[in-house]
Amino acid sequence: MGQARELMDRITTAVMAGDREALRQLYAADAVAETPDAGRVEGGEAVAEYLMSFSRAFPDASWEPRSTAESGDTAIDEGYFLGTHTGVLGTPDGDIGPTGRHVRLRECDLLTVRDGLAVSHRFYFDQLDFMVQLGLVESGQLPGGAAPAPGATVG
Numbered sequence: 001m002g003q004a005r006e007l008m009d010r011i012t013t014a015v016m017a018g019d020r021e022a023l024r025q026l027y028a029a030d031a032v033a034e035t036p037d038a039g040r041v042e043g044g045e046a047v048a049e050y051l052m053s054f055s056r057a058f059p060d061a062s063w064e065p066r067s068t069a070e071s072g073d074t075a076i077d078e079g080y081f082l083g084t085h086t087g088v089l090g091t092p093d094g095d096i097g098p099t100g101r102h103v104r105l106r107e108c109d110l111l112t113v114r115d116g117l118a119v120s121h122r123f124y125f126d127q128l129d130f131m132v133q134l135g136l137v138e139s140g141q142l143p144g145g146a147a148p149a150p151g152a153t154v155g
Contacts, residue, residue, distance in 0.1 A: 004113045005068070008075035011051075011111065011118065012063050018055035023048035028117040035123045038092050047121060053090040058083025058103070078108045081125075085134055096134070103133040 007026060014022035027044030034040055041050050055061060061083035069076040082104050089096040107125035111118055131137040 002070050002075075003116065004073050004075035004111060005070040007113050007116070007118055008068075008070075008077055008109070008111045011121075012077065015051050015055055016061050016063055018052065018059065018061075020048055020052050020055075023051055026118055027121075028114065028119045031117070031119050031121065033121040033123065036125055036127050044117075047118075054081070054083075057085055057087045057089035057096075057098075059087055060084050064104075073114065074110060074112045076108070076110050079106075081105045081107055096136070099134045099136070101133060101135050103130065105130050105133065 011023065011026050013019075014026065024045060027047050029044050030042075031044040031047050032040060032042050033047045033050060035050065038050055041047050058081075061081065063077075063079060064082055065077060065079040067076075067078045082102070084102045085096075085099045087098055105125055106129070107123065109124070110120075110122040112120040128137065132139050
């Protein structure tokens with residue numbers, strides 16, 4: 001296991017545990033994250049805070065890996081974020097109060113490491129699927145009446 005893989009695993013563990021201090025120590029001061037919901041997040045502190053917003057909103061969060069890879073200074077995780085929305089989820093558009101709904105959100109992360117710290121973290125997930133699972137958007141409102149992804153829990 002290389003440095004990138006080890007760091008990705010430590011970040012995942014810290015997010016699931018809601019360990020903000022561990023996250024702060026794993027990101028470089030000039031780290032940058034690219035997210036589907038918050039856009040570009042600059043600075044290690046800001047990236048840690050972005051991740052903590054999910055830990056606070058889903059205190060029972062867990063990670064279900066589907067595949068993992070590492071190539072040089074980059075680690076890749078594909079899998080499912082699972083949790084029950086019992087806390088406030090802070091978003092760039094405002095806070096989302098607890099819905100009590102369980103989510104199983106398919107996502108992919110790419111993490112790049114330099115000098116033992118995360119310097120780039122790119123997150124990919126379907127925001128619309130997330131909103132449907134939270135009950136904030138009805139699946140019938142989706143184009144063509146599309147339903148959430150197979151295996152997604154909506155209620």
